[in-house]
Amino acid sequence: MADESKPFFPVESAHHVKPPPPRRAQSLTPESRFWRSFRHSVLASGLILPVTALEFSPVAPYHVAAACSAAVHLFDGAASPSLAPLPHSPLSGFSDVAYSPSFRCDGALLAAGGESGLVQVFRVDKAGPPLRRLRAHARPVRVVRYPRLADKIHLFSGGDDALLAYWDVPSEVQVVSFPGAHRDYIRAGSASPTNPEVFATGSYDHTVKLWDVRVTPGSNPFLGFSHGDPVESVLFLPSGGLLATAGGNVVKIWDIISGGKLIHTIESHNKTVTALCLGRIKNESPSHDGGEPRLLSVSIDGYMKSFDFATFKITHSMRYPAQLLSVGFSPSGNARVVGTSDGVIYMGMKKWKRQEEANGTNAASELDGFIPEPEKQVLRPTNYRYFHRGKSEKPQDTDYVIPRAAKVKLAEHDKLLKKFWHKEALVVALSKKSASSVVAVMEELVARKRLLKCVANLDVDELGLLLRFLHKNATTPRYARFLMGLTKKVLEMRADDVQSNNNLRIYVRNLKRMIAEEIQIQRSLQEIQGMISPLLVITGR
Secondary structure, three states, X not given: OOOXXXXXXXXXXXXXXXXXXXXXXXXXXXXXXXXXXXXXXXXXXXXXXXXXXXXXXXXXXXXXXXXXXXXXXXXXXXXXXXXXEOOOXXXXXXXXXXXXXXXXXXXXXXXXXXXXXXXXXXXXOOOOOOOEEEEOOOOOEEEEEOOOOOOOOEEXXXXXXXXXXXXXXXXXXXXXXXXXXXXXXXXXXXXXOOOOOEEEXXXXXXXXXXXXXOOOOOOOOOEEEEOOOOEEEEEEOOOOOEEEEEEOOEEEEEEOOOOOEEEEEEOOOOOOEEEEEEEEEOOOOOOOOOOEEXXXXXXXXXXXXXXXXXXXXXXXXXXXXOOEEEEEEOOOOOEXXXXXXXXXXXXXXXXXXXXXXXXXXXXXXXXXXXXXXXXXXXXXXXXXXXXXXXXXXXXOOOOOOOOOOOOOOOOHHHHHHHOOOHHHHHXXXXXXXXXXXXXXXXHHHHHOOOHHHHHHOOOHHHXXXXXXXXXXXXXXXXXXXXXXXXXXXXXXXXXXXXXXXXXXXXXXXXXXXXXXXXXXXXXXXXXXXXXXXXXXXXXXX
């Protein structure tokens, strides 16, 4: 029974809640259309070790160099619709891990450092040994850079030994050397876009320093400042007056002209920023010059960020399914590559169109980035297809195919020897009439201590084959020592059979005649030797 002391409120009939109106799709911005026009794929996989550096050639056809393991892999920038390895790739003149490939300003040469402290210079257009080997570093060389202007004979290098060297490449001589340039490993470097004698370096001692090779060798840098974290990458911006540095999870923009003044800090990554590069946004045809510059950064949090340093805003973000260590953007604006810690290089190729819709009819998603294709379902032993996996899989262009060893076709006597049918193997070899095969079988039987037993078990016809073989080959110099001794043993063991069989007596008679002729030949040769020896002695005097 209801409690009448409590107030009673009648319940109204329930009404169905109307769903919210659909959210209108936002139109794409020009920059979003640019990034979404790239076709994503995997350029290289299975490289095992991390892809530590990526570099585009500054001139057409804009080849790509990727440092991974003990080689620098080269990809053809003119290949369509995607990049493809060059025929002479990779450059494998390294005895250990390769680092920091750098193209010369004309794209004809490529320099790279290594774990051994050696800087090597290669030709890009064909395979071959290094053209130059620059030796000065005692520790791994992680920074190698050619000047970005028309300087074809110099480059600078920095290593874990804190040595900074400026090289004359043709003569393999250090023009300027800065020992102890930093107090820790030198892991970043960039050449000025306006002056070939000026470059910047970054180190794990948290400092960034700018150097001018025209000053007195061994002097201090003309500018230095602290980034606040171990520096992973430094990069001059196109004007030459701004410098971007990456370390920790921040990217900082510095005004060099104002004496190293910090003008902006980017804190868009959650983990360490590993690499920086410049890109240009082009929504027109690929032949269109110019484009708005962007600063691209990658991090081990798996994100690539695009930063407009004119407005100091993040304009785009893309996520990859692995930790990112390197990034490169083609000067033509057609291609973008990203290297990961698990040896995979992701590639994006630009799909140029005549003109995007004027009103932007395409819809923008909430997360505008690189979404990899869903992985295939993992096969387990409970699935029938698990036992047939890889049966019809075709190798990719980047796979190293191990050819299946050709099946060795054994001769008949070899098959019988494997079955330990010794007498049958000897008879088959004698019937083939190949002296080398017969002698090989006999030597194998000697090693097994079964030759004399096989001779004792031969029947009359098989003994005839053996005597015929000895008659033809016993005096051959190559086999004479072995076969003469065997002939003596055969005649001693089978003397009774030879006396009782007319055919065997004929073989023995021919064998005796052959031996007599050989003895006569040897006597004649000794007489000739006796006549020639005094003449040779007189001639020698």
